[in-house]
Amino acid sequence: xxxxxxxxxxxxxxxxxxxxxxxxxxxxxxxxxxxxxxxxxxxxxxxxxxxxxxxxxxxxxxxxxxxxxxxxxxxxxxxxxxxxxxxxxxxxxxxxxxxxxxxxxxxxxxxxxxxxxxxxxxxxxxxxxxxxxxxxxxxxxxxxxxxxxxxxxxxxxxxxxxxxxxxxxxxxxxxxxxxxxxxxxxxxxxxxxxxxxxxxxxxxxxxxxxxxxxxxxxxxxxxxxxxxxxxxxxxxxxxxxxxxxxxxxxxxxxxxxxxxxxxxxxxxxxxxxxxxxxxxxxxxxxxxxxxxxxxxxxxxxxxxxxxxxxxxxxxxxxxxxxxxxxxxxxxxxxxxxxxxxxxxxxxxxxxxxxxxxxxxxxxxxxxxxxxxxxxxxxxxxxxxxxxxxxxx
Ligand SMILES: [Zn+2]
Numbered sequence: 232x233x234x235x236x237x238x239x240x241x242x243x244x245x246x247x248x249x250x251x252x253x254x255x256x257x258x259x260x261x262x263x264x265x266x267x268x269x270x271x272x273x274x275x276x277x278x279x280x281x282x283x284x285x286x287x288x289x290x291x292x293x294x295x296x297x298x299x300x301x302x303x304x305x306x307x308x309x310x311x312x313x314x315x316x317x318x319x320x321x322x323x324x325x326x327x328x329x330x331x332x333x334x335x336x337x338x339x340x341x342x343x344x345x346x347x348x349x350x351x352x353x354x355x356x357x358x359x360x361x362x363x364x365x366x367x368x369x370x371x372x373x374x375x376x377x378x379x380x381x382x383x384x385x386x387x388x389x390x391x392x393x394x395x396x397x398x399x400x401x402x403x404x405x406x407x408x409x410x411x412x413x414x415x416x417x418x419x420x421x422x423x424x425x426x427x428x429x430x431x432x433x434x435x436x437x438x439x440x441x442x443x444x445x446x447x448x449x450x451x452x453x454x455x456x457x458x459x460x461x462x463x464x465x466x467x468x469x470x471x472x473x474x475x476x477x478x479x480x481x482x483x484x485x486x487x488x489x490x491x492x493x494x495x496x497x498x499x500x501x502x503x504x505x506x507x508x509x510x511x512x513x514x515x516x517x518x519x520x521x522x523x524x525x526x527x528x529x530x531x532x533x534x535x536x537x538x539x540x541x542x543x544x545x546x547x548x549x550x551x552x553x554x555x556x557x558x559x560x561x562x563x564x565x566x567x568x569x570x571x572x573x574x575x576x577x578x579x580x581x582x583x584x585x586x587x588x589x590x591x592x593x594x595x596x597x598x599x600x601x602x603x604x605x606x607x608x609x610x611x612x613x614x615x616x617x618x619x620x621x622x623x
Contacts, residue, residue: 311398312375340582345398394539400582411530432480460558494532537575546608
């Protein structure tokens with residue numbers, strides 16, 4: 232064990248796995264993050280950290296844990312969510328088990344492993360605050376797995392923050408870019424008629440075939456837009472629904488579409504572009520349709536020159552883990568901090584996204600220990616960065 236770390240981060244993680252924190256969106260009977268937040272609050276207070284509760288939803292509060300060293304001009308935020316997805320088909324999701332270097336249990340990798348390592352870092356600096364030239368905030372948030380309402384509420388506080396780390400499984404890779412997303416539905420509107428006199432109606436399903444054909448064709452130009460860390464954007468039609476009976480010309484057909492964005496693409500602009508192109512193509516065919524927006528989510532695009540990224544690379548180099556800057560295909564809280572508040576943000580944590588949400592969720596215990604050391608080193612590097620570096 233690292234001599235800097237007094238208590239075992241794996242034991243802390245085991246305690247947190249044993250406390251259920253399923254997002255009620257997946258299981259309405261769940262008590263949400265409350266029990267876990269009580270455990271963390273008591274633990275942090277006992278170790279001299281200041282803890283505030285920020286109400287987000289009934290009985291579901293963010294925890295804002297702070298360590299002030301008198302350097303608000305250099306404030307570093309750590310953020311990890313407390314909620315998990317449902318237990319799914321996991322046997323004994325709340326029983327942490329150590330098997331061949333892995334720790335199994337719901338939330339082990341998404342994202343209690345990161346949260347445990349961040350707590351360890353905060354507790355370390357609560358004991359060793361001298362020489363620290365940065366103020367630290369750890370936000371243990373609610374509702375990431377459903378609608379990001381915990382983070383959005385935290386952002387409402389508008390705290391001055393100069394760098395941020397979001398804890399999600401990256402296999403200890405320094406993620407500075409990830410994809411965003413635009414989701415919408417398209418409904419074609421036809422005219423119902425009995426199938427014995429189909430010429431009296433207009434089939435919304437046959438009109439939808441043309442929409443699908445258009446979307447399929449439009450995919451080819453996405454392949455040429457390649458981001459060096461995230462690859463190409465993508466478009467998926469996830470559901471289709473239409474018609475009532477075999478003998479009725481259908482008057483409605485609806486599809487749901489998921490368009491993944493690469494850094495540099497703005498959700499609102501892409502949505503507008505899609506609307507314009509559809510209008511141009513379908514208007515000409517006389518098809519009546521409606522488009523409804525479901526979700527706009529930004530991509531993460533943090534500058535490699537920012538202090539948080541440079542500090543992360545120095546910390547990784549010191550610990551002899553990879554200093555390579557990476558991209559991810561999934562979305563996270565990080566893009567909201569970076570795109571909406573201009574906070575240079577990285578994603579970094581133990582475990583692989585492959586195990587997140589799966590019935591076989593586990594995390595490498597070695598990676599959890601490395602992550603705790605990394606966060607401790609990262610604070611050091613960030614805290615000792617030159618003032619000018621903050622304007623990079
Ligand atoms: Zn997560």
